[in-house]
Amino acid sequence: MAVGTVRSSKVSAELENAAPVLSVENLETVFLTSEGAVHAVNGVSFSLQPGELLGIVGESGSGKSVTMMSLLKLLPMPPAEIRSGTVGFDGKDLLQVDQQELRAIRGGDIGFIFQDPMTSLNPVFTVGFQIMEPLRMHLGLNKANARKRAAELLELVGIPSASQRLRDYPHQFSGGMRQRVMIAIALACDPKVLIADEATTALDVTVQAQIIELIKDLREKLGMAIIWITHDLGVVAGIADRVAVMYGGQIVEYASVAELYDDPRHPYTKALLQTLPRHEGDRMERLVSIPGQAPNLSGPLQACPFAPRCESAHDRCRQENPPLFEVSPVQKSRCWLEDQEVVNA
């Protein structure tokens, strides 16, 4: 798989100037609860180039899933409220288009794969019905054609004797197989963008390896852009071109995959990489841990959310939330340590 590294550096350099398929600007989502507003997403901006695989990494509560759900307004509103931002896709702002148009895009031009394949498939319909649904809704295929296409899709995702298995129900499939069905549904309408939210988290490692190989394969064949959300730094290292690291509802670091692992700039990224046990050589005497806990997001961010847990935090970090500083043409870090004026002075 030597292709992987060559590709990632090329993709980030070459495609930087191409028109992005998806561009998110300053997205802010809050949840209105009885105890006040929880600021889950605080000004997230990123863009997705055609054919790119963008990894989004973060721990629970960092806002990675809420960000993606906000893009297609998949959140229950209320309690969720998208306070500001634009989501540019296909010349439109997805946050402004009406419900009908949004329905046409969900599962059409933008496909979704969710974490738990058991709860995201409907247990009372056959797998065939569920794959045919988007084909009939979005592409207007008749039943026979939809069935034919559904069988092709199941075959594409590596399910043996596909046309027979269309009649089976989700419980007749194993976890890995179900996730393949989810992928088939997401791919049904030939999406431009595929969003995978913790798509392999519920799976065993050997099955995870199968699904990752499948995604790599499908990407070569179909060329869609993918957003891959995960908490697993290992998975991202293997498949992503670029990576956004999220913390406290913000992107704190944004880099090509090579830069991120070679030269992480944000103290949170550094700490996160250090907490992982070694995979070869002598093992560490003690694991490096990040002291403290995830930030409380009730209230707008007044300071750097990582400051209470950060080794290099200074006064400014506790008073002002840093902007994203550019470190290299691709890499950006949301940390005062990157402030050139201070470094020079």
Next chain:
Amino acid sequence: MPETAIAAPEALLRVEDLKIHFPIYDGLFRRKVGDVKAVDGVSFEIKRGETLGLVGESGCGKSTTGRAVLRLYDPTAGAVNFEDRDIASLPANEMRAMRPRMQMIFQDPQASLNPRMTVGAIIAEPLMEHTKMSAGERKDKVAELLDQVGLSRDFINRFPHEFSGGQRQRIGIARALALDPDLIVCDEPIAALDVSIQAQVVNLLEDLQHRLGLTYLFISHDLSMVRHIADRVAVMYLGKIMELAPMGKLFASPRHPYTQALLSAVPVADPKIEANRKRVILTGDVPSPANPPEGCVFCTRCPLAKKTNDKRCFTIPPEWREIEQDQFVACHLAE
């Protein structure tokens, strides 16, 4: 090898040919029609002060093994020797006297703590059941336990929902330590925690082991964490142990084809390594433990069996053999 293993070579726990079968009932009269062979002939030992890692994928029987070791299930066959007593056949009252010496830490710190009990009551419960301490003594002991797991003594009257996942797991650990056990079965203790919190809990477990001389059976599907904490590692598949070896040997030169596939599937947080890795991708799924394959249980997915097409793999269950000093495999073909 850490010094703990050398200093005390005596075996604290010796499991011999342990089998746990769950009956399947079906039909109009709910007749027994078969067995789910969750654990099917597992043998291993754990030395005092040692950590044995037990790894495998979901459904391989690792948690069932862990529970059987504490006799939370009654074994179908086999022996679980704790020191030199077979606890698998101990009468209930004698078993109860043994319980304080073996404890468990559960996966989900949310589900394993009673939401209506205060932290103090949760940690003191084993003391009330198994000791004759007065209320004052119990309170002192609870405070001491909270110190040990790095929680503030002020938390004693709070309820579990007021804590984060990592803190809840610390409460579970304090409860497990209350009776000064020898053996602790840790069943996926960090699986429900975030990466940055996992390290805190693993460090705590290691500190406690050094300080109190604990013996751990560490059940996990996270191979990189097992590599960090375990002295020896057993790899399970479909109710059987496939390979058992010291940590170093298992990770540096795995001999069983399943171990090899499992290790190669673990993602490594380094794009350069990931780009050049040769993965053994297993095809298919784990067979049902109600109807395991004949011969070697791994034969339906084994790349080596497929390549060589050796008849033994599909007909004869492989023998448990020592392929190198301290490294055991159950495979006809491993070299």
